[in-house]
Amino acid sequence: MTRHAAIRAQIEARILSGALRPGDKLPSEAELVAEHGVARMTASRALADLVAAGLVVRRRKAGSFVAVPRAEESLFGIPDLRATLGPGHAHAVLHRATRAATAADKARLGALPRGARVLALQVRHMAGAVPQAIEDRLINLAAVPEAAAEDFGAAPPGSWLLERVPWTEAEHRIGALAADAATAALLAVAEGAPCLVLDRLSRREGLPVTAVRFTYPGDRHAFTGRSTPRLREAPQPGMRIS
Amino acid sequence: MTRHAAIRAQIEARILSGALRPGDKLPSEAELVAEHGVARMTASRALADLVAAGLVVRRRKAGSFVAVPRAEESLFGIPDLRATLGPGHAHAVLHRATRAATAADKARLGALPRGARVLALQVRHMAGAVPQAIEDRLINLAAVPEAAAEDFGAAPPGSWLLERVPWTEAEHRIGALAADAATAALLAVAEGAPCLVLDRLSRREGLPVTAVRFTYPGDRHAFTGRSTPRLREAPQPGMRIS
DNA sequence: CATGAGATTATGTCTAGACATAATCTGCCG
DNA sequence: CGGCAGATTATGTCTAGACATAATCTCATG
Missing domain, CATH: 1.10.10.10 (Winged helix-like DNA-binding domain superfamily/Winged helix DNA-binding domain)
Structure with missing residues (x-):
C-alpha cells in the first residue's frame, strides 16, 4: 500500500x-x-x-x-422522499412494532446474530390528500439502538436515519409489481394497478442497518436520472423521484 | 483555470x-x-x-x-441487454423505418434541425423462447449516419451504438406501466400486467443521438444496483438487469 | 461596542528532481 | 526461427520547497 x-x-x-x-x-x-x-x-x-x-x-x-450527507442529495443515488415531494409532503406511521427478528426479517436484512431485535415500520407518504408511497421498513436495533425510542412523527424514518447513520453501503432493486388488495387500498389505486417498487438494503461496515421497500403508484412516480462520463467536479448527480 | x-x-x-x-x-x-x-x-x-x-x-x-467503453459495463448506469441476458439471448428486428422526423419524434429526441432524418426501430429481445424486453428506438441519422445502412442483425442497436458513439450524456427515467394489448402480445403477458419501463435519451456534445424505451415484463426483470460512498479504485458499479 | 485593515493560517497549485515498477522492446544465443 | 536476458521507457510515487489564494482571526481605531 x-x-x-x-x-x-x-x-x-x-x-x-x-x-x-x-x-x-x-x-x-x-x-x-x-x-x-x-x-x-x-x-x-x-x-x-x-x-x-x-x-x-x-x-x-x-x-x-x-462531509455532512445532505438529505436533499441522494445518498445511494436515490434520495429521501421528504426532499423530493417538497413542502406539501406529510407522512403517517401506520404500523410500528419491536420484536425479535423472525425468519422473514432475517431474509430481508441478511445475517443477524441470534436474538437480534428489529423495529418494523409501515409509513404512508402523502402529497396533500393523495397517497404517494408506502414504506415498509425494518431497522436493525443492534445497529441503531436509538430508533427504539423514536416515534418518527417529526421526520420519516428515511430522513431520520440519513442524519444519524454516517455512511453505508447499499444494495437496491427497482421492479414493477401489480398492487395487491392491501396496497391498492393504501395507495388509492385499483387492485392490480402497476406499481414501481424500490427495495433497499443498507449496511454499515458490513452490519445490516435497515431494509426498506417503497411502493409507488406507477402513474404518479418515476425515477429519473442524468449521467455523464465527463469528469465531475461535484459528486455525481443521482436519481430523483418525480 | x-x-x-x-x-x-x-x-x-x-x-x-x-x-x-x-x-x-x-x-x-x-x-x-x-x-x-x-x-x-x-x-x-x-x-x-x-x-x-x-x-x-x-x-x-x-x-x-x-478508454474503450466495455459493453458488459454500464455506460449510463444501465448496461447493455446483450451482456445481461447472456449467451441464450437473441433479438429480432420487428420494425425498421427511415423517415423525416415527425413531431412525435422531435418530442422524444429533443431539438432537431428542420428536415432531420431519423431511423425508427422496434426490436424484441428473447431468452430462449421467452420474450424479455421490447426496445423502441429512434436514432438521429445526423449524429450516426452509418446507422442508415445497418440492419442490426448481428448486434442489437444498443450494443452497436455503444461501440461507435464514444461518449455521451444521458437522461433516463424508470417507471411502471400496465401492458397495453400490443405490448402484452409481444411480451407474452396478460394485458394490464405491470411492466418496468426504461426511457433513455442520449446526447453527444449536446446533439441528440438516440432515444430508446425498453419495456420489461415486471415479473421477469428488475434493476439492481450496489453503491457505496467509499473511495472507489475502479469506476463505480452501476445498475444491472437481473 | 462595532468595524475595517492587516496578520495569520490552511489549503491549492506548481516545480524540479529522485527512485521504483512494470511492461515492452532488442538483440544475443542456441 | 524461438526464446530468454537485459536495456529501455512510460508510468507511479514521493520529496522539499515555493508562491498563490481565500478565509479567518486579531487588534487598533473610531
Whole structure:
C-alpha cells in the first residue's frame, strides 16, 4: 500500500466506524505530515482523494471536515422522499412494532446474530390528500439502538436515519409489481394497478442497518436520472423521484 | 483555470468530439510536458484526473489510451441487454423505418434541425423462447449516419451504438406501466400486467443521438444496483438487469 | 461596542528532481 | 526461427520547497 493510500485508509476507517462524525474536523495537512513523516504533497493527495470520494470537504484556512450527507442529495443515488415531494409532503406511521427478528426479517436484512431485535415500520407518504408511497421498513436495533425510542412523527424514518447513520453501503432493486388488495387500498389505486417498487438494503461496515421497500403508484412516480462520463467536479448527480 | 485543468480539458475535448477514438494513444507525459511547458507532476495530474473520470486508461511503459467503453459495463448506469441476458439471448428486428422526423419524434429526441432524418426501430429481445424486453428506438441519422445502412442483425442497436458513439450524456427515467394489448402480445403477458419501463435519451456534445424505451415484463426483470460512498479504485458499479 | 485593515493560517497549485515498477522492446544465443 | 536476458521507457510515487489564494482571526481605531 502506498503512503498516501495508507493515510487515506486510516482517515476513511475513522469516518466509517463512526469515530469521526459528520462535521468533525480532520487533522490539518501539517499535522498529518508530522504524524506520518511524509511530504505535504502526500498528505494533501490523501485528503484530495477523500474529497473526490465525497467523504470530506475542505475549506481554506478553516481546515478539512467530515462531509455532512445532505438529505436533499441522494445518498445511494436515490434520495429521501421528504426532499423530493417538497413542502406539501406529510407522512403517517401506520404500523410500528419491536420484536425479535423472525425468519422473514432475517431474509430481508441478511445475517443477524441470534436474538437480534428489529423495529418494523409501515409509513404512508402523502402529497396533500393523495397517497404517494408506502414504506415498509425494518431497522436493525443492534445497529441503531436509538430508533427504539423514536416515534418518527417529526421526520420519516428515511430522513431520520440519513442524519444519524454516517455512511453505508447499499444494495437496491427497482421492479414493477401489480398492487395487491392491501396496497391498492393504501395507495388509492385499483387492485392490480402497476406499481414501481424500490427495495433497499443498507449496511454499515458490513452490519445490516435497515431494509426498506417503497411502493409507488406507477402513474404518479418515476425515477429519473442524468449521467455523464465527463469528469465531475461535484459528486455525481443521482436519481430523483418525480 | 489551473494548468492541469487546462491540459485535462484539452484532452477531454478531443475525446468527446471524436477526434480521439476509443483505444487511441494519448500523448505521453513527456510530450505533454514539452507541449505545455509544465512539470511532469502537473501533466501526470491531468491524466490521473481523466483516469478517475473513466475517460482514459494508462499502462506502464505502453502509454495512456482513450478508454474503450466495455459493453458488459454500464455506460449510463444501465448496461447493455446483450451482456445481461447472456449467451441464450437473441433479438429480432420487428420494425425498421427511415423517415423525416415527425413531431412525435422531435418530442422524444429533443431539438432537431428542420428536415432531420431519423431511423425508427422496434426490436424484441428473447431468452430462449421467452420474450424479455421490447426496445423502441429512434436514432438521429445526423449524429450516426452509418446507422442508415445497418440492419442490426448481428448486434442489437444498443450494443452497436455503444461501440461507435464514444461518449455521451444521458437522461433516463424508470417507471411502471400496465401492458397495453400490443405490448402484452409481444411480451407474452396478460394485458394490464405491470411492466418496468426504461426511457433513455442520449446526447453527444449536446446533439441528440438516440432515444430508446425498453419495456420489461415486471415479473421477469428488475434493476439492481450496489453503491457505496467509499473511495472507489475502479469506476463505480452501476445498475444491472437481473 | 462595532468595524475595517492587516496578520495569520490552511489549503491549492506548481516545480524540479529522485527512485521504483512494470511492461515492452532488442538483440544475443542456441 | 524461438526464446530468454537485459536495456529501455512510460508510468507511479514521493520529496522539499515555493508562491498563490481565500478565509479567518486579531487588534487598533473610531
